Structure formats: structure tokens, C-alpha cells
Amino acid sequence: MPLTVADLLALRDLRLTLIAGEGGRDRVIEAAHVSELARPGEWLHGGELLMTAGVVLPTDRRSCRGFVGDVVEGGAAALAFGVGHGQPHREPPRELVAAAEAAGLPLLVVPDEVPFIAVTKAVFAALAAEDRRALEHTVDVQRRLTVAATSGGGLNAILKVWLHATGRAAVVTDLLGRELVAVGESAPALLAAGRTVLDEVGGRGLLGSASVAVNGLTVAVRPIGARRLRGHVLLARPPQPQPGTLDAALVSLLTLELERRHLADEPRRRAGAEALARLLDGLPDDKAESLLDTFRLASPSVRGLAVVAGVGEADDLAADLALVLPGGLVRWSEDTVEALVVDEVDVIALLDRFAPQRPAGVGAALRPGSAAVSLRQARALLATSARLGRPAEAGEHSPSRLLLTLGPPELLASFADTVLAPVDAADQRGQLLATLRAWLDANSAWDVTAQRLGVHRHTVRNRIDRIEQLTGRTLTTASARYELWLALEARDALAYVETGRVGAPDSSPRPH
Structure with a gap:
């Protein structure tokens, strides 16, 4: 137990008495210090028994209150006042006692026959004994x-x-x-x-x-x-x-x-890797579901997950994922970790925790018998994820746009601008490109496009005619429509890479 004021008072050889601050008996004393400064507070660290004979201490009320306030502000645990023959005071000044009582500061009287060094030795001996007990x-x-x-x-x-x-x-x-x-x-x-x-x-x-x-x-x-x-x-x-x-x-x-x-968990991880390999080799749905049941996975669909680990970290990452993923169906080879996850797993949060900033692909949710297909999708998305700087998920964008993200951005921009630049120049409000996108998505159906845009079908025809004039392409041919569609997809892919959004602002339908 730490040394308290009460413990110090209990040392009979010191014959100390408490004359003020009775409520501070439980204060912990961490050191002993002697000072005859008028303002010793700035030299204290806190927890000290401050000893003084009051050599330079005036005895008026204001001075005593100021002295006690300084000691309290310095964090002293208690104040010990030396009195007797050869000392400036035969007894503590009454104003000092009153100030200590008002501040709640324990005030101890050190008798004439007890030198301050004896008190200091006793304090540090008690502290050393406490340290020894703590060590034991x-x-x-x-x-x-x-x-x-x-x-x-x-x-x-x-x-x-x-x-x-x-x-x-x-x-x-x-x-x-x-x-x-x-x-x-x-x-x-x-x-x-x-x-x-x-x-x-x-x-x-x-x-x-x-x-x-x-x-x-x-x-x-x-x-x-x-x-x-x-x-x-x-x-x-x-x-x-x-x-x-x-x-x-x-x-x-x-x-x-x-x-x-x-x-000790290595056999379970190895069994999970072997089960994953069997699923990827191809199993009928009933056998795949039976295999998942043995790993306590009862899910109608699974998703493939592929992650490129850091150098020398694939084994550890696979072990982490095997521990936290239901079923623990995880394997690794070289620097790539592969796993199957069920729908209730927040894959993005999982990757952010265990593989932050690492390329990762997430396949579509498919039947257990098609797990190999989902995992192939996940592996195919790794290059896209590396370019995007975040995990790439199957289904969050079209396959054509996924492929386009693999190309250099400057090449995509050059192609899109070459095809669409004449329309950009004449279409400050973006209505022509919005109409073109909606018309192509509607498989060139005039009425459907007009309904989606909220305009008259003749307006759609006029805008498509205008695009033909500006680009010099006849949109009755599939090749011309494909070229324009590919240019729009290229711009969407650029926007996706740069901002993580699917769909560029200037190629999405606007309200009319």
C-alpha cells in the first residue's frame, strides 16, 4: 500500500502531530522535500511532504494564506512545520494553522528533537519498502x-x-x-x-x-x-x-x-483450403451444398474473393481470413489469397480491416456449384482494382466498362474525344449526349426514349439527326451506333476510375 499521511503519523520515532487538515490523512506521500523559500510551489512535482521552519515566512494572515495557497497549487500532499529551540518559531503561527485548515492541507508539527533528515529518511525508507513489496x-x-x-x-x-x-x-x-x-x-x-x-x-x-x-x-x-x-x-x-x-x-x-x-488451427485451415479446391474443380449443386454444410455454411449463394497480399504476407493474410470468415474456405498461392464468402459478410469492410489498399476483386453471388465462376470473376477484377485503388466488385459496372478500365486513361480520353468532340462543341447543355445514351440504351426505340427523357418522340428524332450531322455517322448502321456507344462507355470508365462513380455526368439523362 502507498505511504499516506496517516502512516507517517503512526511512526512513533518521529513523534509527529497533526494540527490542521484532518480530512487529508489518506493523502499519499510520494517524496519528502525541505524548503525555506517564500514561494516553493514551482519547485514541487506533486505528492511531496514539504518541510519548513518558516525562516522567511511572515506570520500575518495574508502572507500565511498566500504561502499555503502556493504549496497547495504545487501539489504538496502535506506540510510539516519544524518548531522548538533554535528554530524561528516555538509553535506554528496561528494564521498558518488557520490557512492550512481552510485549504484542507494536512499540517504536521515536527518537534525540536526530530531533525528534518530523520523525517526524510523515514519517508524514503517507507517508499523503498513499498517498492520492494510491489516488486515481490x-x-x-x-x-x-x-x-x-x-x-x-x-x-x-x-x-x-x-x-x-x-x-x-x-x-x-x-x-x-x-x-x-x-x-x-x-x-x-x-x-x-x-x-x-x-x-x-x-x-x-x-x-x-x-x-x-x-x-x-x-x-x-x-x-x-x-x-x-x-x-x-x-x-x-x-x-x-x-x-x-x-x-x-x-x-x-x-x-x-x-x-x-x-x-493448432493449421489442420482446420488446410481442410478449408482443400474444400475450396474441390469446389473450384467443379461440383454439382447438391454436392457443393453438402460440402458447405460440413463447414457450417448454409447459404444459397457464395461469392469469390481474390486479394493480392503484400510481399511475404499471403500466408498470414490467408490465416486471418480463415479465422474471421464463416467456414474458413481460404487458400493462397504465391502472393494471391482466394476465399469464398457468404452474403452476410461485409466484404468491403473486411478488406478495409485486413487488406487495406491491396488490390482485391469480388465475384458475383452465385450458386455453390458455380463457385469457380465467381472466383474467376474475382481474379479477373484484380487488375481493375489495382488501377482504381479500391476493391472491384462484379456487377457494380458493365463488363465492357470493366475492360475499358484496363486501358490507359489517356488512350480512353483520346478515343472518346475524337468521336464525341463535335457533339461537345455544339451541345453546351449536354442534351444531345444524354439523348444519345438513352436512345442507345433503349435499343434505338423512339417512343421508349421519349418516355424516359420526358420529351416528345419528334424531339428525340431531331436530336439524333443533329448528332448524325455533327459526327458524320449514319446511326442506322450497327457499326456507327457501336462506335458512339463505345465512346460513351469510355467516358464512363474514365469517370469511374477517377471518382469511383459509374456513369459520367455529361452522358447521363437529364430531366427535361
């Missing part, structure tokens, strides 16, 4: 935690010892913030508070840690893992300061346990 306690807790870690009881055994030894609630979570083990009555509140920062902290990997206060509960969030993040431990702040080595010891042992789990 830390060593004992570390030993008990180590015994628990080697007992085969896993995370639960380690945290039970932790709670018994420290009284602090703790929660261990996996990579997605899901609870693995929890101890202590405040564990549910601990997890709720920690989840407010887990996503942000997890995004920084093993370098991510935080301390958050929610509803009066302070929670420390620490990463667990050796070379790669495996989870987090959430710890309640101790009621009294404790050596940081205790938290570090717990994190180290939890890391060993989660790494052991990771290695």
Missing part, C-alpha cells in the same frame, strides 16, 4: 500467470489467475472484436467501452493501443500477437497504480496462448 507482488503474479499458462487451461486459466491476483476485470477478443474469454463483474461494460475504439486500434496492427474512458470506466486496450495481430486484451484500470510490467507480462503470456492456438 509483481514477481509472484508473474509466476502464477506462468504456471497458469503452462497448465494447459488456456486463456480462461490465465485470466482467472489475473483476476484473483489483481482484482482487475479483463476481456480477450479475437481479430473482429468478438469475446473469447472474460473475467470480472465489470467485463461486459469493459467490452462495451473497448469496442468504441477496437476498429481504430486494430487498424494499426501490433502498434495499436489505446486508453478510453466510458461512463466512468477507464479501459486499456492492448494488442496481442507476435509477428501479426491475433486479438486484443481489454483491461480495467487498477484502483491504485501498479507496475506496468504486470500488464506486459499478461500480454506476453496471452500472445503465447493465441499463437499456440494459431498453430
Whole structure:
């Protein structure tokens, strides 16, 4: 326990007496300091027992209040006043006693026969004894935690010892913030508070840690893992300061346990990779669904996922995805990780967490028997994702536009401008291009186009005639229509690459 004013008063050899600030008996003393300055506050760090004989202290009310106020502002735990023969004062000045009482500052009287150095030695001897007890306690807790870690009881055994030894609630979570083990009555509140920062902290990997206060509960969030993040431990702040080595010891042992789990999980990951290979080789729907059932996946459709990992990271990324994805159907080869995901998985959020800024493709949702098709789509989208700088999903844009994104942007722009520049020059409001897009999408049907644009069919005809005159192309031929359509698609692809939107502003229908 830390040294308090009451503990110091209990040391009989010092014969100290408390004459003011009775309510401060529980104040913690962290050091002892002697000063005869009129304003010693700026030299204090906080928590000191400040000793003085009042050599330069005036005894009037204003001066005593100013002195006590300065000591309190400096953070002193208590004030000790030396009196007796050879001292400036035979007893503490009454105004000093009154000022200390008014400020709630414990005021101790040091008798003549007790030198300040004796008080100083006693304080530091008590502090050294407390440090020794804290060290012994830390060593004992570390030993008990180590015994628990080697007992085969896993995370639960380690945290039970932790709670018994420290009284602090703790929660261990996996990579997605899901609870693995929890101890202590405040564990549910601990997890709720920690989840407010887990996503942000997890995004920084093993370098991510935080301390958050929610509803009066302070929670420390620490990463667990050796070379790669495996989870987090959430710890309640101790009621009294404790050596940081205790938290570090717990994190180290939890890391060993989660790494052991990771290695023990290798057969399951291998089984998932083999099952994925069987699905990709081609299985009838009934057999594919039966295979998914063995991995506890009951979904009418699956999506292929392909990710290009960083150099030397494919194995670890595959292991992370196998842990967090339902079923764990994941495999890797060279620098590419492939997986099957079910509909309820937020793939984009998953990639943002585990493979940020990495090229990734997501195939269409298809029947389990067509998993190979979806995964081929995902692999084909990797080049597009690399150019876009974000994951590319099948179905979010047309296949033709997907192919166009693979071409150099300057080439697309040159082609589109060559075909559409005459229309751009004469069509400041963009009505001609909007009409052309709607007409082509309607398979050249006049009435359908007019209805979609909200104009008369003759207006549509007039605009298409105008486009023919400007471009020199006869739109009754399929080749001319295709060329104009391809130019519009090229502009849409450019807009998609630059802004992530499908559809360029100047080629979309406008209200009329």
C-alpha cells in the first residue's frame, strides 16, 4: 500500500502531530522535500511532504494564506512545520494553522528533537519498502500467470489467475472484436467501452493501443500477437497504480496462448483450403451444398474473393481470413489469397480491416456449384482494382466498362474525344449526349426514349439527326451506333476510375 499521511503519523520515532487538515490523512506521500523559500510551489512535482521552519515566512494572515495557497497549487500532499529551540518559531503561527485548515492541507508539527533528515529518511525508507513489496507482488503474479499458462487451461486459466491476483476485470477478443474469454463483474461494460475504439486500434496492427474512458470506466486496450495481430486484451484500470510490467507480462503470456492456438488451427485451415479446391474443380449443386454444410455454411449463394497480399504476407493474410470468415474456405498461392464468402459478410469492410489498399476483386453471388465462376470473376477484377485503388466488385459496372478500365486513361480520353468532340462543341447543355445514351440504351426505340427523357418522340428524332450531322455517322448502321456507344462507355470508365462513380455526368439523362 502507498505511504499516506496517516502512516507517517503512526511512526512513533518521529513523534509527529497533526494540527490542521484532518480530512487529508489518506493523502499519499510520494517524496519528502525541505524548503525555506517564500514561494516553493514551482519547485514541487506533486505528492511531496514539504518541510519548513518558516525562516522567511511572515506570520500575518495574508502572507500565511498566500504561502499555503502556493504549496497547495504545487501539489504538496502535506506540510510539516519544524518548531522548538533554535528554530524561528516555538509553535506554528496561528494564521498558518488557520490557512492550512481552510485549504484542507494536512499540517504536521515536527518537534525540536526530530531533525528534518530523520523525517526524510523515514519517508524514503517507507517508499523503498513499498517498492520492494510491489516488486515481490509483481514477481509472484508473474509466476502464477506462468504456471497458469503452462497448465494447459488456456486463456480462461490465465485470466482467472489475473483476476484473483489483481482484482482487475479483463476481456480477450479475437481479430473482429468478438469475446473469447472474460473475467470480472465489470467485463461486459469493459467490452462495451473497448469496442468504441477496437476498429481504430486494430487498424494499426501490433502498434495499436489505446486508453478510453466510458461512463466512468477507464479501459486499456492492448494488442496481442507476435509477428501479426491475433486479438486484443481489454483491461480495467487498477484502483491504485501498479507496475506496468504486470500488464506486459499478461500480454506476453496471452500472445503465447493465441499463437499456440494459431498453430493448432493449421489442420482446420488446410481442410478449408482443400474444400475450396474441390469446389473450384467443379461440383454439382447438391454436392457443393453438402460440402458447405460440413463447414457450417448454409447459404444459397457464395461469392469469390481474390486479394493480392503484400510481399511475404499471403500466408498470414490467408490465416486471418480463415479465422474471421464463416467456414474458413481460404487458400493462397504465391502472393494471391482466394476465399469464398457468404452474403452476410461485409466484404468491403473486411478488406478495409485486413487488406487495406491491396488490390482485391469480388465475384458475383452465385450458386455453390458455380463457385469457380465467381472466383474467376474475382481474379479477373484484380487488375481493375489495382488501377482504381479500391476493391472491384462484379456487377457494380458493365463488363465492357470493366475492360475499358484496363486501358490507359489517356488512350480512353483520346478515343472518346475524337468521336464525341463535335457533339461537345455544339451541345453546351449536354442534351444531345444524354439523348444519345438513352436512345442507345433503349435499343434505338423512339417512343421508349421519349418516355424516359420526358420529351416528345419528334424531339428525340431531331436530336439524333443533329448528332448524325455533327459526327458524320449514319446511326442506322450497327457499326456507327457501336462506335458512339463505345465512346460513351469510355467516358464512363474514365469517370469511374477517377471518382469511383459509374456513369459520367455529361452522358447521363437529364430531366427535361
